[in-house]
Amino acid sequence: MSVPAASGRVLATLNEDGSRRWIRPKPASGRWLIRRRAVAYALIALFLAIPHLRLGGKPWILLDLPHREFTFFGTTFLPTDTLPLMLLFVSSLIGIFLLTALFGRVWCGWACPQTVWMEFIFRPIERLVEGGWNASRVLDRDRRWFAPRRVLKVAIYAVIAAILGNTFLAYFVGTDALRGWVLQSPFEHPTPFVVMAVTTLLVFLDFAWFREQTCLVACPYGRWQSALLDRQSVIVAYDAGRGEPRGRGAGARPGLGDCVDCNACVNTCPTGIDIRDGLQMECIHCTQCADACDDIMAKVGKPAGLIRYSSQAALAGQPPRILRARTVLYPLAFTLVFGAFVLSLATRSPADITLLGGLGAPFTRDAAGQVVNQVRIKVANRTREDRTYTIAFLDEPGAQFIAPENPVRVGAGRTVTTTVFVVEPGDRFREGERAVRFRVSDGDSFTREFAWRLIGPRAEAR
Ligand code: SF4
Ligand code: SF4
Numbered sequence: 001m002s003v004p005a006a007s008g009r010v011l012a013t014l015n016e017d018g019s020r021r022w023i024r025p026k027p028a029s030g031r032w033l034i035r036r037r038a039v040a041y042a043l044i045a046l047f048l049a050i051p052h053l054r055l056g057g058k059p060w061i062l063l064d065l066p067h068r069e070f071t072f073f074g075t076t077f078l079p080t081d082t083l084p085l086m087l088l089f090v091s092s093l094i095g096i097f098l099l100t101a102l103f104g105r106v107w108c109g110w111a112c113p114q115t116v117w118m119e120f121i122f123r124p125i126e127r128l129v130e131g132g133w134n135a136s137r138v139l140d141r142d143r144r145w146f147a148p149r150r151v152l153k154v155a156i157y158a159v160i161a162a163i164l165g166n167t168f169l170a171y172f173v174g175t176d177a178l179r180g181w182v183l184q185s186p187f188e189h190p191t192p193f194v195v196m197a198v199t200t201l202l203v204f205l206d207f208a209w210f211r212e213q214t215c216l217v218a219c220p221y222g223r224w225q226s227a228l229l230d231r232q233s234v235i236v237a238y239d240a241g242r243g244e245p246r247g248r249g250a251g252a253r254p255g256l257g258d259c260v261d262c263n264a265c266v267n268t269c270p271t272g273i274d275i276r277d278g279l280q281m282e283c284i285h286c287t288q289c290a291d292a293c294d295d296i297m298a299k300v301g302k303p304a305g306l307i308r309y310s311s312q313a314a315l316a317g318q319p320p321r322i323l324r325a326r327t328v329l330y331p332l333a334f335t336l337v338f339g340a341f342v343l344s345l346a347t348r349s350p351a352d353i354t355l356l357g358g359l360g361a362p363f364t365r366d367a368a369g370q371v372v373n374q375v376r377i378k379v380a381n382r383t384r385e386d387r388t389y390t391i392a393f394l395d396e397p398g399a400q401f402i403a404p405e406n407p408v409r410v411g412a413g414r415t416v417t418t419t420v421f422v423v424e425p426g427d428r429f430r431e432g433e434r435a436v437r438f439r440v441s442d443g444d445s446f447t448r449e450f451a452w453r454l455i456g457p458r459a460e461a462r
Pocket of ligand 1: 272274275286289
């Protein structure tokens, strides 16, 4: 069954017959590009460097998912740190809301890794290898997907994707583990190798094939913006009041606005839209159209800024309003939540102790028939120095306490699980269990007692 063609273009990245329209933006140089390029290369350098940087012996950032430990700038959050982690997450979210309410999608245009790597690494390589933006369009038009220049570009992309994929993985496994994986045969560590290969493949597909679709269909942030922006938010916008009615020969022909309808803003747009259609979800506020238009305005002798940072209210002639519901409530909420995060960090216990039952049977018997309870004690040292923890069993005489590793030495920010045993006669248990207490102390700032229930037989109770 044939599908009827659309009467016009439905999406900027779709042709009218429904096939993919490849976006090959024409580069536009200008004042914004110079600034964005400086920011982009600084961010790329930072992204590549962070896994190698250490603070107090720890990586700047390490998201250790298997152990559920997250390190940010020397502070490690353990699985028990749900509250500070949640507060940090919520305050970041409020921060993004505030940033968007004030400056629109400044994150998308200036700092998002998708934009930064696409526009300042992958697209420049494409233009360099394929012979320029127009040469790429010719290859598309002629459907020369396997032209030698295109194959070379794909090979270079694959190498960069491998670097990027490995760096991305280093944020989750650390550079030491990653170095080991890279230097060993894949057969020695098949699972990490598959993780590394899949990450590299996803990065490659994202930048070689999916590209701007990530912003348009995969990223939820673009869809949130209609709720996050207001009419006073700063956005990249076309001044329709000055530009319309558009037309070639503007300036020479009376009655026309400043827009000469040259399409330079459309040709340079990395998401393929026309900013003159108004605020659109596809606009990542990258300022490329502003640079392109400024260049045209200079050529036709008009002032720059037909496309510029402005707001919907300013373009409608309304005065700017800094104080509005969002710009008051978001900072207030941010201060409260981030303050609670700082407080929870400041008042965090210097150690986190978890008592766990023994593995296997609830209790065992020794050679003399006495009941043996195994208790695992997990000690998380949250301080920045190595600490030694002494475990004591607080109970009436008669019970034998065996702790093969006592005191326990735990490195800064590390977690160690040790096993202790309590041995006593079976007739001391009432209803098959007995309440006892343990004390764990580092001899300095941390001493705490913990209740526990030992398990024993019911039948021997007196
Ligand atoms: S319309 Fe302009 S600011 Fe928006 S994505 Fe396109 S080039 Fe960037
Ligand atoms: S680049 Fe400027 S002058 Fe050219 S079409 Fe776009 S808005 Fe009009």
